[in-house]
Amino acid sequence: MDSSTNSTRPASRVTIADVAREAGVSKGLVSFALNDRPGVAPETRSRILRVAGALGWTPSLRARSLSSKRSFALGLVMARDPEVLGSDPFFTSFLAGVETILAPQGLALVLSVVPDETTELQTYRTLVADGRVDGVFLTDLRHDDPRIPCLAELALPAVTLGRPDQASPFPAVCIDDTHGVAETVRHLADLGHTRIAHVAGSSGMLHGSRRRTAFTEAMRDAGLDDGQVVETDFSISAGADATRRLLEAPLPPTAIVFANDPMAIAGIGVAQELGVRVPEDVSITGFDDIEFARYVYPALTTVGATPLVWGRAAAATLLALIRTGRSDDVELPAARLIIRGSASAPAPS
Structure with missing residues (x-):
C-alpha cells in the first residue's frame, strides 16, 4: 500500500x-x-x-x-443613508448582539442597505422569492408602517424593534425610551436649567417622534415651556449644525438634549469650537450610551439603551417564531439616565 x-x-x-x-x-x-x-x-x-x-x-x-427548505439566514433591510449608519455605533452593537445568537448556531445575517422605502419593500419581496432568509428584523418603525402589511402578505416571519402604532401579527422587542428622556429633563430642571432645547431625530420614525413628545411632556411637567426643538436625520453633521444654530441664537439654551450620542458628541465639539464651555455654559446630554460616550471630555451624560442586549433579544425572539410559529413580545428594562460630567448647574446669569 x-x-x-x-x-x-x-x-x-x-x-x-x-x-x-x-x-x-x-x-x-x-x-x-x-x-x-x-x-x-x-x-x-x-x-x-x-x-x-x-x-x-x-x-x-x-x-x-x-x-x-430553510435558508438558515435572517435578514435586516434598512432604508438609511450608509454614512449615517456607519457613524452610529448603536447599529454595530445591535448587530453584535444578533451575531452572539446566530453565529454559535451556524446561522447567517443578510444585511441590505437601500436608498428608499420603495426599494426596501421590493427587497423583501426579492428575499422571499429567492428563499434567501427565514425571517427579518424590522427596525426604524414608521407611522402606519407599510412594511408590516407587506411582510404579513409575504408570510415572512419578522420581529419589530419597538411596538408599531398599527395592528401587527409580529412579536415586538421593546424598550421604554421615553422614561430616559423624562429622567434627563427632570435632572436638568433640578439642576436649575430653564432654557432647555432638544435636537430631535426624524419625526417620520416612531422613536424620533416618541422621544420628542416625551421631551415636551417632561418640560411641561417641570413647569417649563415646551422648549426649542430642532429636527434632524440623526446624523452627526445634522447634530453639529443644530448645535451651532442653537448656541449662536440671541438667547441660547443652557442645556441641550440630543436624540442620540453621536449628535451629542458632535455638539460638544461645536461648543468648544465656539468657545462655549461644557458644562459650565451649556449642558449636553445624549441617548444610547455608546462606548465612546464615556471617553469624550467631559464624559457624556446620556441614556443607556443597551443595543447589544436588544440585538440578542431580537435574534432569540425571531428564531423562536421561526421554529415554533409563535413568540411573545419582550419588554426590556426601561432606558435609564447615566449621569456623567457633561451636565451641571447653569452658570449664574
Whole structure:
C-alpha cells in the first residue's frame, strides 16, 4: 500500500449517524436537534450538541437547506443613508448582539442597505422569492408602517424593534425610551436649567417622534415651556449644525438634549469650537450610551439603551417564531439616565 496516498486522503466526514451512535439516540432525533426543530427535550438537545461538537461534526448548509427548505439566514433591510449608519455605533452593537445568537448556531445575517422605502419593500419581496432568509428584523418603525402589511402578505416571519402604532401579527422587542428622556429633563430642571432645547431625530420614525413628545411632556411637567426643538436625520453633521444654530441664537439654551450620542458628541465639539464651555455654559446630554460616550471630555451624560442586549433579544425572539410559529413580545428594562460630567448647574446669569 502506498503510504503517501493515505497521507493525502481527506479524513471521512463525521455524519449524524456517528453522532447518534455516540449519543445513544436515533439519527432522526439527532437531525431534529441539529436542525433546531421542536420535539427534542432541552437536556437531550444539549447532550447531542455536546457530542456533535466533541466529534467535530459540522453542518452541511446545502444539505440542511434542501432537506428543511430553510435558508438558515435572517435578514435586516434598512432604508438609511450608509454614512449615517456607519457613524452610529448603536447599529454595530445591535448587530453584535444578533451575531452572539446566530453565529454559535451556524446561522447567517443578510444585511441590505437601500436608498428608499420603495426599494426596501421590493427587497423583501426579492428575499422571499429567492428563499434567501427565514425571517427579518424590522427596525426604524414608521407611522402606519407599510412594511408590516407587506411582510404579513409575504408570510415572512419578522420581529419589530419597538411596538408599531398599527395592528401587527409580529412579536415586538421593546424598550421604554421615553422614561430616559423624562429622567434627563427632570435632572436638568433640578439642576436649575430653564432654557432647555432638544435636537430631535426624524419625526417620520416612531422613536424620533416618541422621544420628542416625551421631551415636551417632561418640560411641561417641570413647569417649563415646551422648549426649542430642532429636527434632524440623526446624523452627526445634522447634530453639529443644530448645535451651532442653537448656541449662536440671541438667547441660547443652557442645556441641550440630543436624540442620540453621536449628535451629542458632535455638539460638544461645536461648543468648544465656539468657545462655549461644557458644562459650565451649556449642558449636553445624549441617548444610547455608546462606548465612546464615556471617553469624550467631559464624559457624556446620556441614556443607556443597551443595543447589544436588544440585538440578542431580537435574534432569540425571531428564531423562536421561526421554529415554533409563535413568540411573545419582550419588554426590556426601561432606558435609564447615566449621569456623567457633561451636565451641571447653569452658570449664574
